[in-house]
Amino acid sequence: MKELIMNMPMMLSLTVGAYLLGLWVRKKSGLALLHPFFISIPVILAVLKSADIPYSFYKESNFIIDFLLGPSVVSLGYLLYRNREVIRLNALGILSSVLTGSVVGVVSVVLLGWLTGLDEMFILSLEAKSVTTPVAMDITSSIGGNPTLAAVSVVACGFLGAVAGPLCIRLFRIKSPVAKGLAMGCSAHGLGTARAVEMGAVEGAVSGLSIALMGIATALFVQLFNMYVPIA
Amino acid sequence: MKIIKGIFIILAHLVAGNLLSSLIGFIPGSVVGMVLMFLSLLLGIVKEDSVREVAEFLTGNMTLFFLPAFMGIMDLWGILKVNFWGWIAVVAISTVAVLVSSGWVQQGIEYITGKEDAE
Numbered sequence: 001m002k003e004l005i006m007n008m009p010m011m012l013s014l015t016v017g018a019y020l021l022g023l024w025v026r027k028k029s030g031l032a033l034l035h036p037f038f039i040s041i042p043v044i045l046a047v048l049k050s051a052d053i054p055y056s057f058y059k060e061s062n063f064i065i066d067f068l069l070g071p072s073v074v075s076l077g078y079l080l081y082r083n084r085e086v087i088r089l090n091a092l093g094i095l096s097s098v099l100t101g102s103v104v105g106v107v108s109v110v111l112l113g114w115l116t117g118l119d120e121m122f123i124l125s126l127e128a129k130s131v132t133t134p135v136a137m138d139i140t141s142s143i144g145g146n147p148t149l150a151a152v153s154v155v156a157c158g159f160l161g162a163v164a165g166p167l168c169i170r171l172f173r174i175k176s177p178v179a180k181g182l183a184m185g186c187s188a189h190g191l192g193t194a195r196a197v198e199m200g201a202v203e204g205a206v207s208g209l210s211i212a213l214m215g216i217a218t219a220l221f222v223q224l225f226n227m228y229v230p231i232a
Numbered sequence: 233m234k235i236i237k238g239i240f241i242i243l244a245h246l247v248a249g250n251l252l253s254s255l256i257g258f259i260p261g262s263v264v265g266m267v268l269m270f271l272s273l274l275l276g277i278v279k280e281d282s283v284r285e286v287a288e289f290l291t292g293n294m295t296l297f298f299l300p301a302f303m304g305i306m307d308l309w310g311i312l313k314v315n316f317w318g319w320i321a322v323v324a325i326s327t328v329a330v331l332v333s334s335g336w337v338q339q340g341i342e343y344i345t346g347k348e349d350a351e
Binding site (some may be wrong): 040056075105134187188 | 242243245246249259260261262263265266267268269270271272273274278280283284286287288290291292293294295296297298299300302303304305306307308309311312318319320321322323324325326327328329330331332333334335336337338339341345351
């Protein structure tokens with residue numbers, strides 16, 4: 001029985017199928033806030049747990065999907081090109097808000113982590129959480145955090161941003177499309193961008209650009225910050 | 233044919249991005265590749281039409297590509313459950329702080345430079 005499930009095509013179908021199911025449920029329910037992850041993650045967890053399949057096997061089998069994250073980040077260059085005018089006109093604002101975002105991201109993690117008495121290893125692994133996964137894993141290893149914890153935190157952060165982002169945008173009266181794109185992309189990287197693309201072309205492109213800029217700004221800032229402000 | 237060409241162009245930019253990134257050090261290859269892709273389109277080295285379909289597919293389904301990494305939570309659960317609420321609280325509050333601060337800075341600058349007419 002287990003051999004029927006524990007093989008690569010089955011594991012790949014599980015990921016793609018759970019994602020499709022998530023999209024389908026959101027479409028049928030008409031709830032734009034119902035992020036596909038609410039469905040996909042429990043479904044995958046349930047299947048892996050009930051069939052007793054270790055994460056390492058699931059991860060290996062889904063290597064190709066994981067890999068596509070790289071090409072999809074490269075493809076954001078195409079969105080940038082399509083919206084080059086908007087970006088050119090807002091260069092100053094985009095740069096300032098990305099710098100603000102990366103500083104707020106790192107400092108808030110350290111401050112909140114210290115306040116809540118979070119383990120140092122957790123704090124180190126959370127500093128780069130607003131950056132896209134491959135970037136965050138690199139940054140985290142370089143400062144001595146746990147890259148897997150960083151990856152999970154990045155996705156959790158992106159998920160939270162994608163779900164709560166549209167609400168926060170309304171609540172805090174962020175109205176300009178460029179500002180919306182920056183808010184989504186700086187806080188929630190690729191998952192925020194996926195949501196921003198649905199808001200509009202400008203939002204999506206600016207959000208995609210903030211993934212790249214946040215990656216660069218945070219990589220630099222985390223190094224500087226840890227050089228001058230040792231935790232604990 | 234066109235899709236294969238699109239795939240090749242995007243992979244080629246990723247490869248070039250990885251190469252450059254190994255020279256620069258701290259900026260990952262995919263991010264460098266994104267900048268290179270933008271430049272290639274800007275300079276006319278790559279035609280917009282030849283990557284459109286593949287690029288739209290990839291950027292339109294990014295959510296899917298994050299799924300396998302998140303399932304790593306299965307292996308981390310042991311250390312995560314001890315600090316779970318602290319972890320969630322820090323991630324959530326910090327995410328909202330970044331979201332609001334970056335959005336406001338942009339909106340403030342639009343206001344100062346009088347570019348509210350963006351929409």
